[in-house]
Amino acid sequence: MALFEGLASKLQETIKKMRSKGRVTEKDVKEMMREIRLALLEADVNYKVVKDFVSRISERAVGQEVLESLTPGQQVVKIVYEELIELLGKVPSKVTFAPTPPSIYMLVGLQGAGKTTFAGKLGNYLRKQGKNPLLVACDVYRPAAIKQLQIVGSQLNIPVFTIEGVNKPVQIALEAIMFAKNKQHDVVIIDTAGRLHINEELMEELINIKNAVKPHEILLVVDAMTGQDAVNVADSFNQKLGIDGVVLTKLDGDTRGGAALSVKSVTGKPIKFAGVGEKLNDLEPFYPDRMASRILGMGDVLTLIEKAQEAFDEKKALEMERKLRSQQFTLEDFLEQMQELKKMGPLDQLIEMLPGVSSKLKGNIKVDESKLRKMEAIIRSMTIKERMDPSIINASRRKRIAAGSGTTIQDVNRLLKDFEEMKKMIKAFESMGKHGKKHLGKLKIPF
Amino acid sequence: MILVIQEEYVPLHKIVQRRLVQMGFFDKLKKGLEKTRQGITEKIDQILVSFGKIDEELFEELEEALIASDVGVDTTLRIIDDIKNKVKERKLTSPKDVKELLKEELAKILSSGDSRLHLETTPSVIIVVGVNGVGKTTSIGKIAYNLKKNGKKVLLAAGDTFRAAAIDQLEVWAKRAGVDLIKHAEGSDPAAVVYDAIQAAKSRKVDVLICDTAGRLHTKKNLMEELKKINRIIDRELPNASKETLLVLDATTGQNALSQAKVFREATNVTGIVLTKLDGTAKGGIILAIKSEQDIPVKLIGVGEQIDDLQEFNSREFVEALFSEE
Numbered sequence: 001m002a003l004f005e006g007l008a009s010k011l012q013e014t015i016k017k018m019r020s021k022g023r024v025t026e027k028d029v030k031e032m033m034r035e036i037r038l039a040l041l042e043a044d045v046n047y048k049v050v051k052d053f054v055s056r057i058s059e060r061a062v063g064q065e066v067l068e069s070l071t072p073g074q075q076v077v078k079i080v081y082e083e084l085i086e087l088l089g090k091v092p093s094k095v096t097f098a099p100t101p102p103s104i105y106m107l108v109g110l111q112g113a114g115k116t117t118f119a120g121k122l123g124n125y126l127r128k129q130g131k132n133p134l135l136v137a138c139d140v141y142r143p144a145a146i147k148q149l150q151i152v153g154s155q156l157n158i159p160v161f162t163i164e165g166v167n168k169p170v171q172i173a174l175e176a177i178m179f180a181k182n183k184q185h186d187v188v189i190i191d192t193a194g195r196l197h198i199n200e201e202l203m204e205e206l207i208n209i210k211n212a213v214k215p216h217e218i219l220l221v222v223d224a225m226t227g228q229d230a231v232n233v234a235d236s237f238n239q240k241l242g243i244d245g246v247v248l249t250k251l252d253g254d255t256r257g258g259a260a261l262s263v264k265s266v267t268g269k270p271i272k273f274a275g276v277g278e279k280l281n282d283l284e285p286f287y288p289d290r291m292a293s294r295i296l297g298m299g300d301v302l303t304l305i306e307k308a309q310e311a312f313d314e315k316k317a318l319e320m321e322r323k324l325r326s327q328q329f330t331l332e333d334f335l336e337q338m339q340e341l342k343k344m345g346p347l348d349q350l351i352e353m354l355p356g357v358s359s360k361l362k363g364n365i366k367v368d369e370s371k372l373r374k375m376e377a378i379i380r381s382m383t384i385k386e387r388m389d390p391s392i393i394n395a396s397r398r399k400r401i402a403a404g405s406g407t408t409i410q411d412v413n414r415l416l417k418d419f420e421e422m423k424k425m426i427k428a429f430e431s432m433g434k435h436g437k438k439h440l441g442k443l444k445i446p447f
Numbered sequence: 448m449i450l451v452i453q454e455e456y457v458p459l460h461k462i463v464q465r466r467l468v469q470m471g472f473f474d475k476l477k478k479g480l481e482k483t484r485q486g487i488t489e490k491i492d493q494i495l496v497s498f499g500k501i502d503e504e505l506f507e508e509l510e511e512a513l514i515a516s517d518v519g520v521d522t523t524l525r526i527i528d529d530i531k532n533k534v535k536e537r538k539l540t541s542p543k544d545v546k547e548l549l550k551e552e553l554a555k556i557l558s559s560g561d562s563r564l565h566l567e568t569t570p571s572v573i574i575v576v577g578v579n580g581v582g583k584t585t586s587i588g589k590i591a592y593n594l595k596k597n598g599k600k601v602l603l604a605a606g607d608t609f610r611a612a613a614i615d616q617l618e619v620w621a622k623r624a625g626v627d628l629i630k631h632a633e634g635s636d637p638a639a640v641v642y643d644a645i646q647a648a649k650s651r652k653v654d655v656l657i658c659d660t661a662g663r664l665h666t667k668k669n670l671m672e673e674l675k676k677i678n679r680i681i682d683r684e685l686p687n688a689s690k691e692t693l694l695v696l697d698a699t700t701g702q703n704a705l706s707q708a709k710v711f712r713e714a715t716n717v718t719g720i721v722l723t724k725l726d727g728t729a730k731g732g733i734i735l736a737i738k739s740e741q742d743i744p745v746k747l748i749g750v751g752e753q754i755d756d757l758q759e760f761n762s763r764e765f766v767e768a769l770f771s772e773e
Contacts, residue, residue, distance in 0.1 A: 044701030112580025143619030151611035227701025
């Protein structure tokens with residue numbers, strides 16, 4: 001997740017210049033505010049929002065607390081951090097449920113913001129919390145939009161309600177609620193057609209749906225890459241519909257995501273979710289404090305830990321550790337470990353979350369997932385016996401494995417060599433633990 | 448874009464232009480860009496009226512207006528600097544002159560480069576790429592419709608095998624435009640779809656093959672590799688064909704569009720930009736940044752939701768429409 005990366009490194013750069021100095025003059029502060037202003041503008045934060053933000057920070061920065069501080073640079077970082085949290089919303093905001101079921105959620109937004117994909121993700125997320133969701137396809141305009149939601153629903157095994165041949169969204173929504181009540185669905189997610197906020201007719205239609213079904217929450221879905229116009233879009237939807245929350249999508253790209261700041265400050269409505277990938281479980285609650293940490297390059301350890309906890313089976317992990325230590329680590333285990341890792345999501349996302357890795361370095365790390373898939377195919381083409389004891393893999397076995405996995409003999413050789421290296425590495429770590437520091441030689445991670 | 452009529456080459460854009468005048472195209476373009484115009488020019492007009500003379504504060508306000516239109520910090524600062532220099536050079540004193548200068552400056556940035564589609568061979572190929580949700584499939588439907596209307600035989604390749612129902616969506620557009628479609632099952636290899644489509648294009652004597660691709664965030668390395676593979680197949684199977692790679696950008700997108708242009712350009716030979724969703728309130732100023740920093744010409748713009756709402760881009764008309772007095 002490269003969110004705010006650019007902004008983070010820019011601010012860090014500016015502050016680094018300051019950190020070298022013992023004292024901060026008012027001129028320094030002014031220079032820094034200019035840098036922050038430009039960085040925020042480049043991050044697509046709306047210029048009016050930027051103005052407010054910078055004036056708030058500079059007011060505090062020229063105040064006594066910074067000028068008299070022994071560590072003025074850190075003071076400014078702290079102020080920026082605090083104000084960012086303030087702007088993004090102090091507490092994480094969760095989706096709420098209606099006192100009497102079903103809880104109806106209505107998704108609205110521009111074309112291409114990612115409503116349909118988010119509908120699936122939200123359904124999946126709420127089902128994990130023990131709910132029984134129903135998806136409702138109300139996008140009767142875009143070709144195949146209903147089919148898209150139906151496919152998403154079938155992938156997740158969540159029912160999708162629509163009425164064939166009916167192109168009245170209000171009617172579909174109303175009948176969906178009846179259906180939900182009959183079938184004991186306690187959550188209803190209504191996917192509406194994307195529309196321009198200035199299209200009076202279509203905005204009227206949303207108001208009609210709202211009045212008909214009285215949704216518990218109206219969620220505005222916003223593409224995180226949106227530019228200066230984000231304030232107009234969010235403001236219009238909020239004025240006309242009274243939204244309850246915001247969902248940011250496509251945060252897995254390299255956008256600086258200034259739209260998050262803009263939308264939050266213009267609507268005052270909480271950002272509830274962050275969409276971070278194309279898989280249907282790539283959805284995170286939006287945590288303002290973690291986001292602010294990320295802005296300042298502190299990494300997002302909490303999210304990483306949560307992901308790991310969700311994906312890893314503790315018993316399996318303990319068993320794995322025992323095997324690693326006792327040198328019984330086999331290719332079979334290696335395969336299993338790769339599966340666990342895959343459950344946590346794309347590797348490049350995981351790396352983004354690591355603290356202490358500079359944003360510049362992160363930009364250079366390109367994880368090639370196809371390599372992982374290739375390794376997996378090779379191991380899967382081995383017999384169990386071969387996986388347990390790679391030393392029996394002779395030339396003719398290698399040939400067979402390569403053919404079976406659609407790779408070359410060189411690929412198989414490389415994998416076996418890398419695996420041996422890895423075992424050596426583990427051994428080195430082990431002995432390091434036992435005998436204190438020792439020269440490790442060149443460590444190589446197999447991918 | 449060249450069209451063969453009775454063995455005489457007539458530039459297609461001339462024919463299109465004539466037809467468009469009949470259709471009231473320019474009214475439509477103006478109407479579509481109304482919001483854009485309101486965005487940039489009304490603000491600038493306000494600024495200019497409120498200032499009696501040219502001073503630093505005026506430039507600051509202009510800078511803000513450009514940034515508010517998504518032009519981006521770097522490009523804005525460059526434009527403002529140029530204008531400042533020219534004001535000095537020409538010893539201008541009236542804020543009104545600044546508007547003419549700004550117009551001149553914007554037109555200069557947008558006008559360089561070739562903004563026509565080159566589809567000289569039979570078959571020619573158009574590959575349409577972009578991030579998720581920018582309007583690739585819709586744009587393809589509209590491009591196909593325009594080409595068909597001008598007598599071209601068009602074939603579509605459903606290369607977005609990833610997103611749920613993307614193939615069905617393209618199929619609807621193929622029917623609307625009245626053109627054929629080559630498709631495989633969802634989840635199949637897009638390169639194989641393109642390969643089949645090329646063979647079909649050859650045997651059916653198709654003029655233009657348009658390939659859809661899955662939306663991909665430009666940061667996903669393996670998806671960008673997939674684009675390269677599709678390109679390799681086209682280059683191998685149709686080595687001498689005219690090839691356009693059109694990057695579709697959403698006008699609502701902010702500075703990230705620059706990064707999109709940069710990375711897609713590294714992966715494929717992007718020959719032009721299709722700027723969609725200009726009928727909203729987004730100012731589309733990002734094309735100025737892209738043109739001046741990446742030098743990719745804008746070739747088509749989307750100004751509405753109807754099938755004929757995709758227009759050839761003409762920088763002069765675009766700037767004129769932006770500054771139209773009506």
